Amino acid sequence: GESVGLHLPTLSVQEGDNSIINCAYSNSASDYFIWYKQESGKGPQFIIDIRSNMDKRQGQRVTVLLNKTVKHLSLQIAATQPGDSAVYFCAEKVGGSARQLTFGSGTQLTVLP
């Protein structure tokens, strides 16, 4: 089956800079996308989601952009802080699939002092 993938497995940014984490998907039937943050030894924590009828959604310090033309999703974190260091996963839901999410392999974000 089709799955979600990530462009880069690791990303290092300076504290205070903006972070951009990318995600590619291949299933054109996906109608919902979600980003999770997973800190070491913990379960994934919801960050932000977006429906396929939207191009952009903003939260607190985070923005998700969806480009359906090239099947690309990105998570932008403004003013990255040490507490943002974690693995970030994107996931997609295919329409009509009983709400099953397909997860990417994750990107490790490291915030440098």
Add this chain to the structure above:
Amino acid sequence: NAGVTQTPKFRVLKTGQSMTLLCAQDMNHEYMYWYRQDPGMGLRLIHYSVGEGTTAKGEVPDGYNVSRLKKQNFLLGLESAAPSQTSVYFCASSYIGSLAKNIQYFGAGTRLSVL
């Protein structure tokens, strides 16, 4: 406000032993899921349930069984553990509502080692 609670947090098994992982949620969610997470990989769906008394297979169901006898609980069983089942297991639950409510809420995980 506990959310999703998994027990136990850690377990070591010998090959061939059996065990049950318990997941409990207090959010009155209809949907519940069991995932496994292996190093360098994303979460893979083992089994899921869309309501009390119903279960379905996910991406990697072999070697596992599940039961949903009560709405708030979802059990994952390993009848004869194998080293390939060494992993971190996560339970999640979600609301049955509209498309905007597809958020899955995760427990803290169970680290299982099979020797």
